[in-house]
Amino acid sequence: MAKAKSTRRVKPKNDGRRGKKKISPISGDSLDYVDYKDVDLLRRFLSDRAKIRGRHASGNDSQQQRVISVAIKNAREMGLLPYASRVTTQRRGRNDRGDRPERGPRRDDSDRSDSTSDFEVSDEFETAAMAADATVGATEGED
Numbered sequence: 001m002a003k004a005k006s007t008r009r010v011k012p013k014n015d016g017r018r019g020k021k022k023i024s025p026i027s028g029d030s031l032d033y034v035d036y037k038d039v040d041l042l043r044r045f046l047s048d049r050a051k052i053r054g055r056h057a058s059g060n061d062s063q064q065q066r067v068i069s070v071a072i073k074n075a076r077e078m079g080l081l082p083y084a085s086r087v088t089t090q091r092r093g094r095n096d097r098g099d100r101p102e103r104g105p106r107r108d109d110s111d112r113s114d115s116t117s118d119f120e121v122s123d124e125f126e127t128a129a130m131a132a133d134a135t136v137g138a139t140e141g142e143d
Contacts, residue, residue: 022056022057022058022059023059024058024059024060024061024064025041025044025058025059026060026064026067026068027064034067034068035071036071036072036074036075036078036080037075037080038071039075039080039081042068042072042075042081044058045060045068045072046072046081048085048087049084049085049086049087050083050085051084052068052069052072
């Protein structure tokens, strides 16, 4: 019997292309205490939308990340940092599509030329309806 081929994949070697470990600004500056009033330091850990950056992006260990997040939350509560900052982008309007024509202005009740409401029935329509009912009643009675 012939042996079956192995279907295991061979992983390519890393070739030493491992990225540098990011160094935290806290350990780099050798800070002992992270103060919530130090807004310049805390802004380094916020994204452009004012979200707290993760550990992999900031280079903090878990204890430093916890201290930073508490300080940012306290600064937000005191009004020193924003909870969210809006990034404005150019959005396409709804009428930019070429397949639909643009609508005219919206009509409101003040633009109407006739004084009758949609729910009022004109006299001509009432008399025509009564006459139709009378002829239907007359034909039913003949049976």
